[in-house]
Amino acid sequence: MTEGQLLSLAQQVISGLSAGSIYALLALALVLIYQSTDVVNFAQGELAMFTTFIAYTLLTWYGVPFVPAAVLTLGFAFILGYAVERVVIRPVEDAPVLSVVIVTLGLYSIFNSVAGWIWGYVPKGFPTPIPAGTIRFAGLTVGLLDLWILGSALVIMVLLHLFLRHTTLGTAMRATAHNRTAARLVGIPVGRMLSLGWGLSAVLGAVAGMLAAPKIFLEPNMMAGVLLYAFAGAVLGGLGSPFGAIVGGLLVGVIENLLGALVATELKAGLAFLMILAVLVVRPQGLFGTARRRKV
């Protein structure tokens, strides 16, 4: 391999990590919900899209500067996720899995069509606080946008980790996910923890949406592909492991990009999934997952 080829490979890895960090955020959101409520939330991507539109509205219709707009959006996302769990998911908590799947698919189509109704289907550009441009180091050209995406995603992940590991509330959320009966017995309000989990997941989704929008343009179907890759990442890493979701998401991004560059752009999604299938045949629980235990 020549030096030029190596550099171009490294280039692909970096843009793969940038895309992958978005998948990782959304995968993390899926895993948080799956762990605590056993629900696979097909509406996760649409919640992210919807909240990104909120950010867009604040930024372009009302001229709110980026940082306050982002903060307001995350707050809105939290309340939206919290409310969705409380109002829509809680009543079907004990329903068969398939019913819950249908409910989240219903949410998917509701958020999708409401977004289309409010904002239309014409793709819109999404502003970033980062100037267009690239920086060069060690012969590599890296887009500032990619750095912004990767950096922001990492910061959010570290914050989430600190929250879950080092605060009592975060510990209580983990405890609730692992053993609901015991959580109730020590006095943790289990229902509130589940709502909180959905709120946090919606926040992660909103971050993913706002980071993805400048690249893939804002429109009601923008997250469909991203959600698919996020699912792939979550399953690859192991649905039960937040760490696995991050690694899985990043891997999917890198694999997708490398295959696109080395083989054919048209085939990259198909090939990426082929690789994921191959991993799952060998390790059905995912790379970092453990065999499922049923909750009592």
Added chain:
Amino acid sequence: MLRLERVSAAYGRIQALRGVSLEVPAGSVVALLGANGAGKTTTLRVISGLLRPTDGAVFFEGRRIDRLPPEAIVRLGVAHVPEGRQVFADLTVGENLILGAYARRDRRNVPADLERVFELFPVLRERRKQLAGTLSGGEQQMLAIGRALMARPRLLLLDEPSLGLAPMVAREIFRTVRRVNAEGTTVLLVEQDASRALQVAQTAYVLQTGQVVLWGPAAELRQNEAVRRSYLGY
């Protein structure tokens, strides 16, 4: 301190308790005896709020608690060490204990109580950073009790604390139960080892198919022909 008045409870269509009345005086150890499926665990689940009774009432320190959620009941001072220990396996020993104090409002006293639990069960201090799921059965039982004590309960509900433990470990657990009781915590004990339970308890109730069939001072029940034959095996 705790009074159950004609409590009935059911799992779906299966009737588990039929008009159970019992009383736990402050400062005492009361044992609940009975065969599997007699309703011992169900009784504890009703008291701690995990299961709503279909009929009857539960009073704790004069206050009716049978319509309250578990978190409110913990806050009133009732801690339940459930059947099968139910520690948070994926959390560390330290995290398990801290969560035991979750419902408390007096956060300042938590470190002192943690010290007290470590003093009762020194092995938990050594394993503080270890995941609870990696502990032995006896250590998990100690952790489950320690976690319940972190709520500073005035009434401790213990469900089969010696189940599946080696005799030596079971003895240690019972020594601690005695000590916790001596330091002022009232105990309601469900136990399959009736002879041991009758040694620790002052009063005992015998449940059969969801009804109290016999109750009285532990010393008397030890002499009772039926109890001896059914539960003590001599």
